[in-house]
Amino acid sequence: MSLLTQTGSVIVINVRSIPQRLWMSLATVVSIALVVAVLLGFLSLANGFRQTVGGSGAPDVAIVLRDGSTAELNSTLSRDQIDLLGQAPGVRLRADGRPLISPELMLVVDGIKKSSGTKANMPLRGIGPNGLQVRKQVRLREGRMFAPGTSEIVVGSGLLREFNGFELGRSIRFGAQTWKVVGVFEAPGTVFESELWADVAVVQSLFNRGASFQSARVALTSPAAVAAFAAYVKNEPRLQLEAKSEQAYFASQAERSGALITYFGWPLGIIMAIGATAGALNTMYSSVSARAAEIATLRVIGFSGFSAFAGTMAEAMVLSLLGAILGTAICALGFNGLSASTLGAGFTQVAFRLQMGPALVSQAIILALVIGLVGGxxxxxxxxxxRPLLALSAA
Structure with missing residues (x-):
């Protein structure tokens, strides 16, 4: 009998004998499934966050911050600087000939999370009349836009999903002012859904911000105009600002914060994998001991040691693959598409949905197979x- 035939026969025998060690095998499968589910959960969390934040920007809209600032909260712009931005090359004009620029102000306010009942930071953004025009992906789902000069707010659907008290028509108090929710807007798959919007002039007045802003969004004639616009902003000595495409800005924000989630998930997954590997080793050693006489008989009639090794390895890999399938199913049914929120780069909550994908599933399955490899x-x-004769005499 050839080595290949021997090996195939032993693999079939080992795999078919798994039900004889049902509970130990099941414990190994479940432990590996938990490793896969936890790792996939963290990877889906990071992926959903990246997709939401990274997909928020437009390639033909530039965001302008103070030179050296990495986020809007630590930036500041003056009205004079906003006026100078309108003179830059490539700026898109409105129908009335004025530059399409949205100077904005972002503050941190408190809200109560539905999931935990605890306070968490939320972004309150002050925008002007051009705020919607520089965000093509935004549309009102309910109600209307706030009236300029009033203490009215519109709420992102993601924030509404995660926080209490922001339903249409409700009143909410920030600082010394009561605000009324007059609209709910959608911006699917973007960070904007996690924000509250109000009139920028009212926000400046009520929060004692004078005439200052923190950022400006500038609509450009095309994505190709970003380079010339950014060069103008950098070289104009009266500005001392920095500009980049909104797409590039959010991509960098997503990468930094998403990496933190990923780097936390992998070590936890590996620690759990070590425990699962110990369980797999125990199961496979027990399997070899239970089949000692069987292995000895096969060796006596001419089966090679390699076929016994391959059969044990195949059994371990089948158990790990079953664990990977079960763990993937648990994550797909329990976590994929689940709404969540976490701190973004601006220390405010970003609402998003967990998103699995083929690349993430592949990583989790590879980890499961490594557990099976080491455990087998x-x-x-x-x-x-x-030694076959000793094993037979012991039996």
Whole structure:
């Protein structure tokens, strides 16, 4: 009998014998499934966050911040600087010939999370009449836009999903002012859905911000105009600002924060994987011990040690693959598409949905197979080195 035939026969025998060790095998499958589910949960969390934040920007809209600022909260712009931006090359003009620029102000306010009942930071953004025009992906879902000069707000649907008290028609108090929710807007798959919007002049007045802003969004004639616009902003000595495409800005924000989630998830997954590997080793050693007489008989009739090794390895890999499938199913049914929120780069909550994907599933399955590989290799070597006559006499 050829080595290939021997190996195939032993693999079939080992795999078919798994139900004979049902509870130990099931414990190994479940432990691996938990590793896969936890790792996939964190990877889906990071992926959903990246997709939401990174997909928020437009390639033909520039965001302008103070030179050296990495986020809107630590930036400041004056009215004179806003006027100078309108003279830059490539700026799109409105129908009345004025530059399409939205100077904005962002503050941090408190809200109560539905999931935990605890306070969390939310972004309150002051925008002007051009705020909607520089955000093509935004549309009102309910109600209307706030009236200029009033203490009215519109709420992003993501924020409404995660926080209490922001339903249409409700009143909410920030600082010394009561605000009324007059509209709910959608911006699917973007960070804007996690914000509250109000009139920028009212926000400046009520929060004692004078005439200052923190950022400006500038609509450009095309994505190709970003380079010339950014060069103008950098070289104009009266500005001392920095500009980049909104798309590039959000991509950098997503990468930094998403990496933190990923770097936390992988170490936790590996720690759990070590525990699962110990369980797999125990299961496979028990399997080899239970089949000692069977392995010895096969060796006596001419089966090689390699076939015994391959059969043990195949059993371990089947258990790990079953665990990977179960863990993936748990994550897909329990976590994929689940609404969540976490701190973004501006220390405010960003609402998003967990998103699985083929690349993430592949990473989790590879980790599961590594557990099976390590959990099977040493018991497999014991099976291959087993002395058949001693095993038979012991049986």
């Amino acid at each position: 290799i040493f018991p497999g070597l014991r099976a291959a080195r087993q």
